[in-house]
Amino acid sequence: MSASETQILNAAVKRRIRNGVLGLASLALAFYFGFIALLVYRSH
């Protein structure tokens, strides 16, 4: 990775960013698998 990468050192900000990413990624995955599950259920 770039040697001039900006890094966030503050633990609280880092934690909020990590939690935000995990939450939003979970939401996206929930939509993906949720819709597939709904359609599998409906097609039976």
Added chain:
Amino acid sequence: MAQTLSSGIAHHDDHHDQPDTGIKRWLFATNHKDIGTMYLVFSLIMFFIGGAMAMVIRAELFQPGLQLVDPVLFNQLTTNHALIMIFGAVMPAFVGLANWMIPMQIGAPDMALPRMNNFSFWILPFAFTLLLSTFFVPGGAAAGGWTLYPPLSLQTGDSFPMLIFAIHMMGISSIMGAINVIVTIMNMRAPGMNLLKMPLFAWSWLITAYLLIAVMPVLAGAVTMLLTDHFFKTSFFNPAGGGDPVMFEHIFWFFGHPEVYIMILPAFGIISEVLPTFSRKPLFGATSMIYAIASIAFLSFIVWGHHMFADGMPLAAQLFYMMYTMLIAVPTGVKVFNWTATMWRGSLSFEPPMLFALAFLFLFTIGGFSGLMLAIVPADFQYNQTYFVVAHFHYVLVPGAIFGIMAGVYYWLPKWTGHMYNMTLAKTHFWLSAIFVNVLFFPQHFLGLAGMPRRIPDYAVQFTDWNMVSSIGGFAFGASQILFAIVIVQCIRGGRKATSAVWEGALPTGLEWTLSSPPPYHSFTIAPEIL
């Protein structure tokens, strides 16, 4: 907060304030400005590739009969023109603008997740190389339309899994980009910049990012199930096995309608930045503009059925979708009237960004009005699958989304490069684009009302005249875009030095104007205080 941010952000190596050199700078880029540049260059290349396909389509339609391409290739071109323009040109252009501008507007040193940002971008060249390579595999590229409706899309040849994989990669890239935008805006704003002080472009992107996270997985789920229908003998959508193709349409448009707003809301944000600058007045009703964007985004989730009136649906559903579609005109009207009120008694000047913003205001509104016509159920039965629909969505997407992008590029280009561009050439680009976009698309309303169906390479002779006019407009519009590339390249290579504020009327809503032109490679390493 001020102390937290200023002491909490550092560079990996404080001695490296300059970018890497050569290919490493771009391959391993984590700087938001570099990644923004890559997105914008990629988008411009895709714009010309998708545009070249459009030129072939318009050349074929110049006169009735089959001249240049066979019907299968024609349908492959229309399908891939749409996929490339939507996922390769418009969306990456907005992500590029977001990468460049959001950190600079909110006083952040970079995007919150720079490495994921790199990954989001570099997925795209692979996705589109895969998509374009489908033209060269047995059976050819997908030809069933960008909507991928089964059972037609299931008849695609060997390229089918390549198409689905490419769509998955585009979706993953968009979702990662959206996550990055949200966590950046929510966590890295400068101290004192509360949400209501945030520039409208950043606001429009925050809402767009939530839309992306909600709907891209739905498209991914639908195309995954198309894949299993094609290869694993499931019958979710394939009627030959008892599946329900109309269900696919519902899922597709549950993604597809918000997708339209994903392509227009960031343009709303850009116009809301440009008009106040060149009117030398603050944006009229800024808070109501935010609520209007949020309202449009919410309504976009509950109107997908208006794409499917002709499929047949219960009367109550028709009325629901019709009325809620018309309701979108209310927040959209708030925006149009607020933009007009911003200009009212302003000290207007007509530099290229303002010209594109004004054209957006008039021409996007035409696309909005024809959308209202299509929302009327009995009228839609006549317009459905005709060139009227083609005219409608091209008015929304070309003088809407693409003029919005051009307004943004002309607005911020001096900030990015540190040089003013050739105003005469840029204005020539504007006038040619504004004139010929209408020559290209307005006659398509007449063709549609006269009954010319869309997605056909041949047509009845009574449609010839307006098709010729439309094609001439298309060739001229396409050729005039070369000027856009020339203006950008000239501006990168040199020109009159741009000041920090760039435009005389630039109002300090976004922090980008407090930075030098061009901005330092690392901006806001110490967070600014907003009073």
